[in-house]
Amino acid sequence: MEKILRVExxxxxxxxxxxxxxxIHSISFEVEKGEFVAIMGASGSGxxxxxxxxxxxxxxxxxxxxxxxxxxxxxxxxxLNKFRREELGFIFQDFNLLDTLTAYENIALSLSIQNVKEKxxxxxxxxVAHHLDIQDVLDKYPYQMSGGQKQRVASARAIITRxxxxxxxxxxxxxDSRAARLLLERFNALNQDLDTTILMVTHDAFTxxxxxxxxxxxxxxxxxxxxxxxxxxxxxxDQIIEVVTLLGGDLNDTL
Amino acid sequence: xxxxxxSIQNIKKSFKxxxxxxxxxxxxxxxFYVFNALxxxxxxxxxxxxxxxxxxxxxxxxxxxSVFVSFxxxxxxxxxxxFLIKRRKKEFGIYLTLGMSKxxxxxxxxxxxxxxxxxxxxxxxxxxxxxxxxxxxxxANMFEADLTKFTFVFSSTACIKTxxxxxxxxxxxxxxxxxxxxxxxxxDLLHANKKTEKMKLKNPMLCMFLFFLSSFILGYAYxxxxxxxxxxxxxxxxFVPILLGVLSTFxxxxxxxxxxxxxAKKKKxxxxxxxxxxxxxxxxxxxxxxxxxxxxxxxxxxxxxxxLSSALSIKNSMTSHLKTFSPIDVEITKPLDLxxxxxxxxxxxxxxxxxxSKISIRESLHxxxxxxxxYFTDIVSFHTYQIDSILLKDTIGTYYEEAKEKYPYLRxxxxxxxxxxxxxxxxxxxxxxxxxxxxENEYVIVANYxxxxxxxxxxxxxxTPVTLLNRTYYPKNTECIDGxxxxxxxxxxxxxxxxxxxAVNETIRAKEYLLGNYKKQTEEGKKxxxxxxxxxxxxxxxxxxxxxxxxxxYLYEASVGLGAMVTFxxxxxxxxxxxxxxxxxxxxxxxxxxxxxxxxxxxxxxGADEKLIEKALFRQIAIFFLFPLLLAMIHSxxxxxxxxxxxxxxGNEKLLESILMTAFFLILLYxxxxxxxxxxxxxxxxxx
Numbered sequence: 035m036e037k038i039l040r041v042e043x044x045x046x047x048x049x050x051x052x053x054x055x056x057x058i059h060s061i062s063f064e065v066e067k068g069e070f071v072a073i074m075g076a077s078g079s080g081x082x083x084x085x086x087x088x089x090x091x092x093x094x095x096x097x098x099x100x101x102x103x104x105x106x107x108x109x110x111x112x113x114l115n116k117f118r119r120e121e122l123g124f125i126f127q128d129f130n131l132l133d134t135l136t137a138y139e140n141i142a143l144s145l146s147i148q149n150v151k152e153k154x155x156x157x158x159x160x161x162v163a164h165h166l167d168i169q170d171v172l173d174k175y176p177y178q179m180s181g182g183q184k185q186r187v188a189s190a191r192a193i194i195t196r197x198x199x200x201x202x203x204x205x206x207x208x209x210d211s212r213a214a215r216l217l218l219e220r221f222n223a224l225n226q227d228l229d230t231t232i233l234m235v236t237h238d239a240f241t242x243x244x245x246x247x248x249x250x251x252x253x254x255x256x257x258x259x260x261x262x263x264x265x266x267x268x269x270x271x272d273q274i275i276e277v278v279t280l281l282g283g284d285l286n287d288t289l
Numbered sequence: 290x291x292x293x294x295x296s297i298q299n300i301k302k303s304f305k306x307x308x309x310x311x312x313x314x315x316x317x318x319x320x321f322y323v324f325n326a327l328x329x330x331x332x333x334x335x336x337x338x339x340x341x342x343x344x345x346x347x348x349x350x351x352x353x354x355s356v357f358v359s360f361x362x363x364x365x366x367x368x369x370x371x372f373l374i375k376r377r378k379k380e381f382g383i384y385l386t387l388g389m390s391k392x393x394x395x396x397x398x399x400x401x402x403x404x405x406x407x408x409x410x411x412x413x414x415x416x417x418x419x420x421x422x423x424x425x426x427x428x429a430n431m432f433e434a435d436l437t438k439f440t441f442v443f444s445s446t447a448c449i450k451t452x453x454x455x456x457x458x459x460x461x462x463x464x465x466x467x468x469x470x471x472x473x474x475x476x477d478l479l480h481a482n483k484k485t486e487k488m489k490l491k492n493p494m495l496c497m498f499l500f501f502l503s504s505f506i507l508g509y510a511y512x513x514x515x516x517x518x519x520x521x522x523x524x525x526x527x528f529v530p531i532l533l534g535v536l537s538t539f540x541x542x543x544x545x546x547x548x549x550x551x552x553a554k555k556k557k558x559x560x561x562x563x564x565x566x567x568x569x570x571x572x573x574x575x576x577x578x579x580x581x582x583x584x585x586x587x588x589x590x591x592x593x594x595x596x597l598s599s600a601l602s603i604k605n606s607m608t609s610h611l612k613t614f615s616p617i618d619v620e621i622t623k624p625l626d627l628x629x630x631x632x633x634x635x636x637x638x639x640x641x642x643x644x645x646s647k648i649s650i651r652e653s654l655h656x657x658x659x660x661x662x663x664y665f666t667d668i669v670s671f672h673t674y675q676i677d678s679i680l681l682k683d684t685i686g687t688y689y690e691e692a693k694e695k696y697p698y699l700r701x702x703x704x705x706x707x708x709x710x711x712x713x714x715x716x717x718x719x720x721x722x723x724x725x726x727x728x729e730n731e732y733v734i735v736a737n738y739x740x741x742x743x744x745x746x747x748x749x750x751x752x753t754p755v756t757l758l759n760r761t762y763y764p765k766n767t768e769c770i771d772g773x774x775x776x777x778x779x780x781x782x783x784x785x786x787x788x789x790x791x792a793v794n795e796t797i798r799a800k801e802y803l804l805g806n807y808k809k810q811t812e813e814g815k816k817x818x819x820x821x822x823x824x825x826x827x828x829x830x831x832x833x834x835x836x837x838x839x840x841x842x843y844l845y846e847a848s849v850g851l852g853a854m855v856t857f858x859x860x861x862x863x864x865x866x867x868x869x870x871x872x873x874x875x876x877x878x879x880x881x882x883x884x885x886x887x888x889x890x891x892x893x894x895x896g897a898d899e900k901l902i903e904k905a906l907f908r909q910i911a912i913f914f915l916f917p918l919l920l921a922m923i924h925s926x927x928x929x930x931x932x933x934x935x936x937x938x939x940g941n942e943k944l945l946e947s948i949l950m951t952a953f954f955l956i957l958l959y960x961x962x963x964x965x966x967x968x969x970x971x972x973x974x975x976x977x
Binding site: 091112115116118119120122124126130131132133134135139142143144145146147148149151152155156191 | 557558560561562563564565566567570571574888891892894895896897898899900901
């Protein structure tokens with residue numbers, strides 16, 4: 035299998051010498067093409083920092099991150115923007131849709147800044163809208179949509195550029211359970227039908243149970259890792275809960 | 290002390306927001322000082338008493354204008370500060386939740402205003418004093434005084450006046466701020482930042498309809514003030530096209546906000562290119578909420594352009610006419626044969642004056658111990674004639690009824706003036722005009738005032754006869770002949786009848802003219818003679834002689850002075866208006882930028898280049914600055930045309946030059962604000 039993401043012994047420190055905070059303390063893992071990986075951890079475990087350095091929003095203190103064959107820790111300036119634009123797709127907890135644009139325009143924007151032709155944009159949006167079941171809301175403005183619809187539009191925007199890797203930061207965080215389930219089912223469909231590689235950060239066991247693999251992070255290190263394998267989602271959920279119980283602490287609160 | 294510290298820190302922290310505000314204040318103070326210090330700039334100059342009088346008048350008018358200006362600046366400052374408060378609502382909300390009282394918050398604002406006030410006054414005054422030194426050069430240039438040695442001028446009165454006026458403005462700002470804060474509710478303060486913009490789409494059909502309607506009305510208003518100007522009966526009618534213009538400007542912006550987006554969306558290829566869709570939505574969403582201020586700014590720009598270019602063109606043409614219309618040094622006139630009868634005209638003539646009106650100018654001057662032939666050369670002296678039975682309404686003949694409809698403001702009861710053809714030709718030779726030959730029953734009208742020539746021509750075309758001393762004369766031509774007999778700085782001869790020599794006699798003589806040159810070639814020598822000549826005023830006989838003197842030097846100084854005065858007032862108002870409108874736009878744009886910070890960071894997250902984002906920001910701001918300017922420029926074309934036809938007497942040469950000067954000021958101030966806004970906005974949206 036092709037390796038989409040390779041994280042090698044990365045470390046991330048905040049602050050100066052007098053007061054040093056270790057957000058990430060040596061993390062290494064790999065994600066293969068077509069995988070749907072969830073990263074779980076309590077607040078302060080370093081999971082958001084991990085996502086930030088992978089998404090090039092933040093820089094690592096040491097170590098390397100490879101997306102495809104590119105070492106993204108070495109990228110600077112416009113190369114970084116180009117990389118972010120072409121190889122990554124983002125889904126945020128608070129959707130981050132532009133409120134002045136319609137759903138269609140929001141999705142189109144990520145293509146138009148890559149100078150994709152208008153006809154191609156229209157074709158691709160039609161295709162993606164079908165996959166995410168948002169055909170009906172394309173002409174609506176964000177304030178006219180429900181949270182679930184907004185997040186699916188945001189997802190469409192993330193995958194329309196056909197990125198190597200889709201990064202999702204607590205995608206269900208602002209959704210009720212029904213909308214969350216709908217969204218995650220769509221993620222699964224994208225993952226299976228389009229072979230989209232997804233890396234998702236969450237602290238919610240239910241959300242994580244939709245992934246094919248879950249990484250647990252504690253105190254800036256990988257604490258555990260479980261594969262879904264052939265087990266059902268329900269069984270996988272129970273497995274996750276076991277680990278969470280083991281982990282203890284804050285994560286318990288989310289159950 | 291802690292309050293003070295907090296205020297200082299707030300200012301430092303929000304300097305990005307304050308930069309434009311601060312800049313505007315400094316500029317306002319500086320301009321205010323410069324124009325109020327103008328008189329002290331002229332004190333050192335070596336100018337004639339005549340010019341000194343004009344400068345005094347100018348200073349008084351500028352002082353009056355300053356009151357008006359201080360109102361504008363006051364509104365601007367209050368507007369700007371309430372704007373900044375709006376931006377800081379969240380901060381105040383946090384203070385309130387921390388248990389700070391509203392009075393304390395008002396205290397913080399008070400201290401901030403004091404700090405900013407003192408700083409801006411200080412820097413503004415220093416800048417103003419510095420700028421006013423450059424102004425001296427301009428003033429000297431305007432009044433054509435030689436600035437042989439540079440002296441540093443500081444006007445303490447202007448300085449104190451500036452401090453007083455701005456002090457009052459700042460106090461008002463404090464009062465407004467306090468009211469503003471005390472009215473706020475905590476819940477609103479805390480949630481001030483959380484507002485989701487709703488994209489209200491306007492009905493495109495309605496937009497279309499309004500767009501065409503307002504364009505049509507605007508076109509009608511344009512026509513009214515230019516081509517249709519002659520149909521206007523009364524001065525008050527001018528308000529109709531003005532009101533129409535204002536309304537249609539508003540609706541044009543309103544409808545354009547909706548239409549523009551609609552049209553852009555049709556062009557899918559452009560719309561879905563780069564950040565175009567984003568920029569357009571930004572602009573149209575804002576136009577929706579700022580139609581009113583766009584209108585105000587557009588109109589202010591319009592006034593600025595018209596005031597500046599008209600004022601500058603008046604100054605330019607004022608002096609340029611002098612050579613043509615005042616080719617000789619001196620003109621003396623005197624009414625002849627005043628009688629008791631004229632007492633009816635509510636003018637009481639004294640016995641001595643009636644006595645004096647029986648003798649010639651030469652003799653009158655002799656009585657004042659001034660010998661004409663010693664000092665004057667090229668002397669031409671002649672009489673003009675009037676009779677009670679020939680009035681304006683008679684000489685335009687059957688056109689009278691029509692003219693009364695068209696030009697109700699003309700004085701149709703005024704007496705016409707006649708001159709012998711031989712006298713006129715004498716004058717024409719002296720003034721370098723065309724000579725006239727007449728048959729025994731012919732007359733011609735000599736005129737050069739554009740407003741009157743068409744009226745006169747109507748009468749001439751109809752062959753209106755004029756009966757003088759029992760003989761009837763007919764027009765030789767169908768049009769007036771260009772010419773004049775009185776020197777002036779403009780073409781203002783409304784019409785003079787040239788008739789054969791035997792058509793008039795001394796029983797109906799009305800006025801004596803004496804034209805001539807000074808018997809010296811140099812400027813210096815002429816000035817000396819003039820000073821000597823004008824000294825006759827002090828002679829005891831001067832009270833009895835109703836002699837009127839017009840000299841070339843006087844005309845020149847008057848037009849230079851008047852031109853300079855108009856220019857300075859125009860500059861003052863123009864600059865203040867320009868600054869105000871640019872500042873309002875800049876503040877609006879800046880506050881939008883901070884509101885839009887999140888949007889831009891979103892763009893960054895989906896991978897838009899920094900360059901692309903900066904380009905988007907630049908375009909967005911540029912559209913906002915250009916939009917009102919563009920419409921204002923179209924307005925101005927007609928506005929300037931209108932000003933020109935109103936100020937026709939002043940002539941409109943060098944219009945291009947003054948428009949270029951206006952463009953220079955526009956680019957300097959408006960462009961400066963634009964660049965500053967862009968830089969500040971870029972700073973605001975930049976990720977830390």
